[in-house]
Amino acid sequence: RKEVEQDPGPFNVPEGATVAFNCTYSNSASQSFFWYRQDCRKEPKLLMSVYSSGNEDGRFTAQLNRASQYISLLIRDSKLSDSATYLCVSHSGNTPLVFGKGTRLSVIA
Amino acid sequence: DAGITQSPRHKVTETGTPVTLRCHQTENHRYMYWYRQDPGHGLRLIHYSYGVKDTDKGEVSDGYSVSRSKTEDFLLTLESATSSQTSVYFCAIRAGTGVEVLSGANVLTFGAGSRLTVL
Numbered sequence: 001r002k003e004v005e006q007d008p009g010p011f012n013v014p015e016g017a018t019v020a021f022n023c024t025y026s027n028s029a030s031q032s033f034f035w036y037r038q039d040c041r042k043e044p045k046l047l048m049s050v051y052s053s054g055n056e057d058g059r060f061t062a063q064l065n066r067a068s069q070y071i072s073l074l075i076r077d078s079k080l081s082d083s084a085t086y087l088c089v090s091h092s093g094n095t096p097l098v099f100g101k102g103t104r105l106s107v108i109a
Numbered sequence: 110d111a112g113i114t115q116s117p118r119h120k121v122t123e124t125g126t127p128v129t130l131r132c133h134q135t136e137n138h139r140y141m142y143w144y145r146q147d148p149g150h151g152l153r154l155i156h157y158s159y160g161v162k163d164t165d166k167g168e169v170s171d172g173y174s175v176s177r178s179k180t181e182d183f184l185l186t187l188e189s190a191t192s193s194q195t196s197v198y199f200c201a202i203r204a205g206t207g208v209e210v211l212s213g214a215n216v217l218t219f220g221a222g223s224r225l226t227v228l
Binding site for chain 1: 142149150151152154157167199203215216217218219220221222
């Protein structure tokens with residue numbers, strides 16, 4: 001079982017919709033989590049860090065459920081510019097970060 | 110944006126030739142990483158470095174070697190390129206030592222990528 005798993009999608013949603021992605025992790029020792037955004041043919045860029053139960057930044061909300069070992073990303077009022085692949089990342093101690101394969105989002109006009 | 114550059118950005122080469130990709134940072138970060146990204150596989154760690162001359166293998170290290178003689182440079186070498194090494198290669202840097210739990214120092218910053226095609 002891969003350490004970080006995501007639904008690959010694609011999620012096709014209309015502009016203005018609310019969309020949520022889940023990510024599950026298998027390492028219970030994971031201490032911090034991140035969501036990265038990757039545009040087509042570009043490098044991943046940090047979207048949000050998740051250290052405690054959750055984090056909110058404008059239209060984006062990330063939540064962490066340690067008991068069930070999953071992290072979610074909620075995007076409200078989707079914009080065309082939100083179309084991208086969203087990567088879930090877990091981190092534990094002094095080991096390399098572990099990336100999920102990503103969830104593809106397409107926001108449609 | 111963090112100062113991290115990769116070169117070359119694009120390269121086409123033939124099977125059996127050596128290839129070296131360079132990652133250069135101006136942030137004085139301790140950790141540097143090389144990933145490859147392929148459809149259906151996501152980002153996979155090749156090698157990483159936790160200091161000058163200190164490197165370790167990732168999950169897909171076969172066929173690759175690395176060197177870090179200076180803090181700012183991390184080189185990835187394919188001694189004899191194969192078609193299976195056609196990929197997009199990303200370098201990344203991280204400031205933290207790993208023990209700073211719940212810290213922005215654990216965030217990875219990526220370079221723009223190097224697209225390698227092996228014919």
